[in-house]
Amino acid sequence: DGTGLDDCIRLYERGAVLVGQCEELLATAELKISELGRD
Structure with a gap:
């Protein structure tokens, strides 16, 4: 797929x-x- 490592990291952080x-x-x-x- 066209997802770069930076994109993966950004998605993971989000x-x-x-x-x-x-x-x-x-x-x-x-x-x-x-x-x-408790009431």
């Missing part, structure tokens, strides 16, 4: 950033859920 953001959102959601469960 994916890693998205994964990090998703993990943060999940952690925040879990905190909210556990706080609701």
